Amino acid sequence: MKNSCTYILGLVLFLFSCQSKQQADKYSASVPNIKEKVEEFVPVQLTADISYLSDKQKKMLPLLFDAAEIMDDLFWKQAWGDKDELLSNVDDPYLAKFLHINYGPWERLNGNQPFVKGIGKKPDGAQFYPVDMTIDEFEALEDENKKGLYTVIRRDQNGKLKVIPYHVEYSRELQKAADLLNQAATLAEDDGFRDYLTKRAKALLNSEYFESDMAWMSMKDNKIDFVIGPIENYEDALLGAKTAFESYILIKDTVWSARLAHFATLLPQLQSGLPVEDKYKAEVPGSDSDLGAYDVVFYAGDCNAGSKTIAINLPNDPQVQLKKGSRKLQLKNTMKAKFDKILMPIAELLIVDEQLANVTFDAFFQNTMFHEVAHGLGIKNTLDGAGTVREALKETSTAIEEGKADILGLYMVDMLTKMNELGDKQELMDNYVTFMAGLFRSIRFGASSSHGKANMIRFNYFKDKEAFTKDATTGKYKVDMVKMRQAMIDLSKEILIMQGDGDYQKANEMITKMGLIKPELQSDLDKIRDAGIPRDIVFEQGLEMLDI
Numbered sequence: 001m002k003n004s005c006t007y008i009l010g011l012v013l014f015l016f017s018c019q020s021k022q023q024a025d026k027y028s029a030s031v032p033n034i035k036e037k038v039e040e041f042v043p044v045q046l047t048a049d050i051s052y053l054s055d056k057q058k059k060m061l062p063l064l065f066d067a068a069e070i071m072d073d074l075f076w077k078q079a080w081g082d083k084d085e086l087l088s089n090v091d092d093p094y095l096a097k098f099l100h101i102n103y104g105p106w107e108r109l110n111g112n113q114p115f116v117k118g119i120g121k122k123p124d125g126a127q128f129y130p131v132d133m134t135i136d137e138f139e140a141l142e143d144e145n146k147k148g149l150y151t152v153i154r155r156d157q158n159g160k161l162k163v164i165p166y167h168v169e170y171s172r173e174l175q176k177a178a179d180l181l182n183q184a185a186t187l188a189e190d191d192g193f194r195d196y197l198t199k200r201a202k203a204l205l206n207s208e209y210f211e212s213d214m215a216w217m218s219m220k221d222n223k224i225d226f227v228i229g230p231i232e233n234y235e236d237a238l239l240g241a242k243t244a245f246e247s248y249i250l251i252k253d254t255v256w257s258a259r260l261a262h263f264a265t266l267l268p269q270l271q272s273g274l275p276v277e278d279k280y281k282a283e284v285p286g287s288d289s290d291l292g293a294y295d296v297v298f299y300a301g302d303c304n305a306g307s308k309t310i311a312i313n314l315p316n317d318p319q320v321q322l323k324k325g326s327r328k329l330q331l332k333n334t335m336k337a338k339f340d341k342i343l344m345p346i347a348e349l350l351i352v353d354e355q356l357a358n359v360t361f362d363a364f365f366q367n368t369m370f371h372e373v374a375h376g377l378g379i380k381n382t383l384d385g386a387g388t389v390r391e392a393l394k395e396t397s398t399a400i401e402e403g404k405a406d407i408l409g410l411y412m413v414d415m416l417t418k419m420n421e422l423g424d425k426q427e428l429m430d431n432y433v434t435f436m437a438g439l440f441r442s443i444r445f446g447a448s449s450s451h452g453k454a455n456m457i458r459f460n461y462f463k464d465k466e467a468f469t470k471d472a473t474t475g476k477y478k479v480d481m482v483k484m485r486q487a488m489i490d491l492s493k494e495i496l497i498m499q500g501d502g503d504y505q506k507a508n509e510m511i512t513k514m515g516l517i518k519p520e521l522q523s524d525l526d527k528i529r530d531a532g533i534p535r536d537i538v539f540e541q542g543l544e545m546l547d548i
Helices: 002-024 034-039 055-079 083-088 093-102 135-140 171-187 191-206 210-218 254-264 267-272 318-324 332-350 353-358 361-375 389-418 428-443 450-464 481-501 504-514 519-530
Strands: 041-045 151-155 161-165 224-232 244-252 290-301 311-314 327-331 468-470 477-479 536-540
Touching: 034 093, 041 332, 055 083, 055 171, 055 224, 055 244, 055 290, 083 093, 171 191, 171 224, 191 210, 191 224, 210 318, 224 311, 244 327, 254 290, 254 327, 254 361, 267 389, 290 332, 311 361, 327 332, 327 361, 332 361, 332 428, 332 519, 332 536, 353 428, 353 477, 361 389, 361 428, 389 428, 389 450, 389 481, 389 504, 428 450, 428 477, 428 481, 428 519, 450 481, 450 504, 481 504
Parallel strands: 041 536, 290 327
Antiparallel strands: 151 161, 224 244, 244 290, 311 327, 468 477
């Protein structure tokens, strides 16, 4: 009996010590206001009218949702690592929610500051490279695929760097996703969509995306659209070379899409009208581009991390853009949610009363749409023939490209208004004032976001050019349309020439000097925060939102 009691006591002590260790290993927030941080993201339900979809299209949706979920899990791996280990050791429900919003323990809209105790700085290269890898070590690696969009860098058993394609590194997950796409293809009634799904499934398994990108460009009539794969390179803040997994499931708004179709045919004309020498606009964008409006029913991975995308311009492959152009998809339901819940309250707080009526959803929609159009304009390869603009500008490329798209988007609206392409009732002042209000919304995305940096640059540039004034009494801003228009033209020129020249030094200098928040602007951002205006939105999404 004595031995049994001793055994039981020992077992209890052992279990207690294990429980204590488990509790000690639990993750906790390193900031006191984690609940408030979560509540800065206002919930939005992602729904759409799917009544006009066929039975086969409705049967296809669960397969697409499952494939998108796999992209979500893969992005967790790229951004953080072991998602289950992280989340299973969190007891605070608000901390768990914030981890989900940020896909890891770093606050994306606050310069990637860690918000979990014991977690240090986010690696610039996320999980694409060994954390201890140096740039010199990377440059010394003799492998022509080391800068590939679809490769990771790992260490071999001897500690030497090696290159591994995505389809090898993530083979198990990508095989599952490919199988789901092939199953969905059997339900596709549109030949173009079937071709795209089949080619995209193949691309997931060999990391060769050109053919599936071309197939996606040719697919324009299907009522469901589906974006899937490794696409944007924002997550790679070290070299801007590696792409991150994401997915969108979209339901086409046929009425709005019909209104937008005409603008796609104007791309060559818009390119020729850019305010730079001919050599900086010698590349002719493909005329097979497509403008469409969609309701999003699912975001997964990169596009769902931190701030939420409201428009898509894809594919990114410059060769596809030159051959076929790009598709510019306006995510109407998400855009309307951000306008109503975020942009309009900011405008009421910071725009002078006499210009408040100039802040409109139509202008917001146009500015966003032509931002995406502008991604297809300018130049994709440097004038010296050394390679792409992305390669030349390295880690600065995404912030500069987003800045180009924003400022040229406004330039496009200006041009099209003069061409009478936007209708007799077009009020150009609406676009300028809405653009100004939009700066405050996007600057809140923070310095770790390419979009945030681009907006900081533009705000500081406009301030230097006196494109707006600030009322000393009310603290509200008033747009000077004449000066803002000239500043828009000047900044467009600077960025287009910088890209064409592949001027990394100038790009880095622009971001360093102007891509920052100065005290006066910070006070405005504090005012927005104190007013309780949401920082962004977070989705309630899934098949249940569609009653499937």
